[in-house]
Amino acid sequence: MAKDVKCRVENCKFWSQGQRCTANAIEVSVDSGGKQAGDVQETNCHTFKLQ
Template identity: 45%
Template sequence: MRLEVKCNVENCKYWEKGDQCVADSIYVVGLNGREEAASVDETACKTFEEC
């Protein structure tokens, strides 16, 4: 089963029309090496690759 992942970063090679992320897997990390995040602002997608 494929999970729908939304992304609006159009210059990522995994971005498709409709803000769809088509990467096989997604890697999200906490900023500054943290393993916990209090909000979305404290996270970053490491799957991003520029087109």
């Protein structure tokens, strides 16, 4: 797993100083439900939890 996962969503429970994600695991999916994304706008982080 990557050591430095960047996150720009400051109101996420897992957000930390320096745009770091402190979650133990990250879940990212394709918005359309498929297994391939054409670009970044088609992806979604399901790890987000509101503070």
